[in-house]
Amino acid sequence: MKSPVIVALDFATPKDALALAGQLDPTMCRVKVGKELFTASGPALVEQLQSLGFEVFLDLKFHDIPNTVAGALRAASALGVWMVNVHALGGPAMLEAARAAVGDDTKLIAVTVLTSMDASQLTAIGLGDGPEAQVLKLAGLTHAAGLDGVVCSPLEAAALKQRFGEKFCLVTPGVRPADSAKGDQKRVMTPKSALEAGSNYLVIGRPISQANDPNQALVSILESLES
Ligand code: C5P
Numbered sequence: 328m329k330s331p332v333i334v335a336l337d338f339a340t341p342k343d344a345l346a347l348a349g350q351l352d353p354t355m356c357r358v359k360v361g362k363e364l365f366t367a368s369g370p371a372l373v374e375q376l377q378s379l380g381f382e383v384f385l386d387l388k389f390h391d392i393p394n395t396v397a398g399a400l401r402a403a404s405a406l407g408v409w410m411v412n413v414h415a416l417g418g419p420a421m422l423e424a425a426r427a428a429v430g431d432d433t434k435l436i437a438v439t440v441l442t443s444m445d446a447s448q449l450t451a452i453g454l455g456d457g458p459e460a461q462v463l464k465l466a467g468l469t470h471a472a473g474l475d476g477v478v479c480s481p482l483e484a485a486a487l488k489q490r491f492g493e494k495f496c497l498v499t500p501g502v503r504p505a506d507s508a509k510g511d512q513k514r515v516m517t518p519k520s521a522l523e524a525g526s527n528y529l530v531i532g533r534p535i536s537q538a539n540d541p542n543q544a545l546v547s548i549l550e551s552l553e554s
Pocket of ligand 1: 335337361441442443478500501502510512530531532533534
């Protein structure tokens, strides 16, 4: 599939998630299932989305001892998800165990620094180097462990692409079409500028899920990439 768009299904119930998915064309986007929806709905929802034809990014950000993370990732791989993620803060041994546990058919990426963590939050947990240095350090560990890439802000994409190369996959939230409300996202880029900066996949939630016509909102975003 050529579309770089991953639609975030940020809903509390499977009914709401399936109602949105039912309005979207699985040849034009993938979907992301996160902690709230997965905790409420379980693997059955992932299977339902897949049977509708969607490739699923299971965004559960695993972070635990290597053996436990490896087991969780084997279960995710067995579900047949397209992409899954871990926290790079789990460290090199966890990242290596994660890599070994995930089959070739599933992309494995890592979260570096949560965007909710600013310099003062990082200092409070003993990481005093500042967010940019932390992102680069953790992306380096991710790359060294052979993972496929990282989740990052579109504003970090150019630097990460330059440092870790074309093949290192960048998945970016914080994307807003020019005419769309930012909501609680502060540092945003348009879909087209995010791709130009080096993002491979764009995670987009509310600009699609809260639109009067979600399919049309998706089509407009894809058209904006061609223009
Ligand atoms: O609605 P919106 O487009 O802001 O949704 C973005 C999605 O990406 C949400 O699922 C959000 O949790 C996720 N995300 C984010 N920022 C990060 C990591 C993930 O917005 N740094």
